[in-house]
Amino acid sequence: MILRLAIASLRARALTVGLTILSIALSVTLFLGVEKIRIGAQQSFEGTISGTDLIFGARAGSVQLLLHTVFRIGTPTNNVTWESVQDVAARPEVAWVVPISLGDSHFQFRVMGTTAAFFDRFRYRGTQTLRFASGQAFDDLFDAVIGADVAAELGYQEGQPIVLSHGIASFVAHEDWPFRISGILARTGTPLDRTVIVSLEGLEAIHVDWQGGGRRPGSPTPKAALRAMDLTPQSVTAALVGVESRLHIFQLQRWINGYRQEPLMAILPGVALSELWQIVGLAEIALRAVSAMVVITALFGMTASTFASLNERRREMAIWRANGGSPGTILGLLVLEAVLMGVIASLIGIALVHAVLFAIRPLIDSTFGLWLPIGWPGAQELMIVAVVIGTGALASLLPGWRAYRMSLADGMMVRT
Template sequence: MLYLSVEKIRTSAYASFTDTISQTDLIVGSRTSSIQLLLYSVFRIGNATNNITWESYEDIISREEVKWSVPISLGDSHKGFRVMGTTDEYFTRYKYRGGQSLEIQNGEHLDDLYDVVLGASVTEKLGYKIGDPLIIAHGLSSFSKHEDQPFKVSGILKKTGTPVDNTVIVSLEAIEAIHVDWSSGAKTPGLETPIEIIRQMDLTPKNISGVLIGVNSKLQIFKLQRWVNEYSEEPLSAILPGVALQELWRVVGVVENVLIGISIVVIFTTLIGMTAIIFSSLNERRREMAIWRAMGATPTVILGLLMLEAFIVSFLSSVISTIFLFLLLIILQPWIDQTYGILISIEMFSVDELSVFVYFILAALLISLLPALRAYWLSINDGMTIKI
């Protein structure tokens, strides 16, 4: 049962992982490795090595292949959660788990310049309600805050089980706005532009961290990717999210092997335990075996009986564990989904999983040969004398 649970969690974790982003054809960022680009643009881990200029962005989206694009801008944080500047389109274009869109649980999308939309985990941990004020800190772990420009919570997203849950979303313009008086990563002393004036400024960003892109036709993905990678104005990278996710999973996948290893050890322990029990009950059963023998049962029958017992035990335990697993899944599935964002699919076993049962039962039979053979010899030698 443990093996199967681990197996279920493993495949579901993998599915959830690869479902983190879907229906996005390309992610563009400054020149970097595909895993790193994926990590910061989707998983909000690590930093962009460099930014893309707004001009490059406009160049890219003016290509005929591009159907839609969502610019994102990263770099600031709020109490440990990443702040992401983007456009309203993010809410409709970003898809996870095979095409699900982000949904607002409470409140509404970004409307005002100083609106923020919070991911579900952010709200859970920090306890924000709609309308609460919120200050964004500069950088990821700095003490300087954009105190002069407070934000207001306008919406809270539903739980998705993706990194979006841990994200504070603002508009691209807001990111630009809070950095009006800053240059080279520090606030210019003495300069403090009033909010009213900022609101009237042109807040088109000069830089962004990355772009999510959808193309008109899948056939154009590679053409666009090559074009971006060969872009002459500045060094850029375009990656296919699916491919990068696979690469990343290969790194994370070590954990997967550890899980499989643990479950195999568990299976062996179970089998050894069962054999030990049969062995220890052999002595009590010598009387019983003598009775069988006296009735004319051959030692082979005794051997068969013990193996039949092992078969029944292992078969029943397989059936019972299956029932338990499904009950457990049915009970825990919503909770796991809510808490860890892993959607464990409740479906019949795959051929692979069924073959686990077959191997388990075969292994049980094989290992029960040990006590059964001992019983065989005992029953030959005991004859009528039952030495107790």
């Protein structure tokens, strides 16, 4: 009955209560939305590479190695000799090794040399495998596979020839040996979308006539001669490793880190990604703080409007008192109203954030490669909502206490 009366009381003040609820609902929407995007961004970030147990390369910082090999950001690390790769691949713990070689570019996009196994082994967002939007993996020496962004931004089609540039941001092109686009990858939301992938041998072939940073004088080696050559690379940038059993990851990591022939370092991509996110994710704290402030502001608004309504509700309090209600009843009524407002606002907020997410999700996915999960509100969202409602109830204690005092002082003798 008290609940029914509280609802009726709220409905009687529909306009102010409605506006208050709306402001809380919008603030909850903002907070939950920020949370959703934050979690989505983190998951997307940490899902950049998966299914790979270790990445090893020349000894450097783990974040540097990760940035370079996975995000293709930053300066290249030293190379790893082919022999080392072979040694690692020969370890009994190792299931597969996919070497990668970086260093060239195509316009603003990095070129990555690797083996065909890359397309089978690479995983992102947990268990997602690479799919081709058109075409297939490279099978000729001068085949190239391009990421979705490369195709979209440069307007490339399957079968089109492209010329790679030597180094990064350089004007020297490998124009003698154009590559043919054999396939275009479907969008992954990872840096692969902005990568041109060729075979290690193809990468080796276009560098046959190069020495150090410059082209060897004389005419270029003809294609036929290149195809006859042994194009096994001398060295690669890094390699992705899968183990037979996850139990052996650390054992293998120790072995690689202690490798005698050259200084190597192996990192666990998941761990390194989390480390990196802690740096990148600092902005998220600011974002959360701001949206939390918005929620607090909305709750303040509710408290203020409750305070404002107290005077016109003195008569009502007197009626409660006259019929046996204690001052505590009145305090309880005000808190109950605040909780009701909080619950309604939270429900609206949750509905709204899901509706908005549902509406803009395709846009976010295609623009940022960020796939935001929409599901039933999780434990964390319920926690947030509970905190909002609880804070609202706490805040209502202030006007509630005032009403308590007023009803003690007024008794039944309010003449309005």
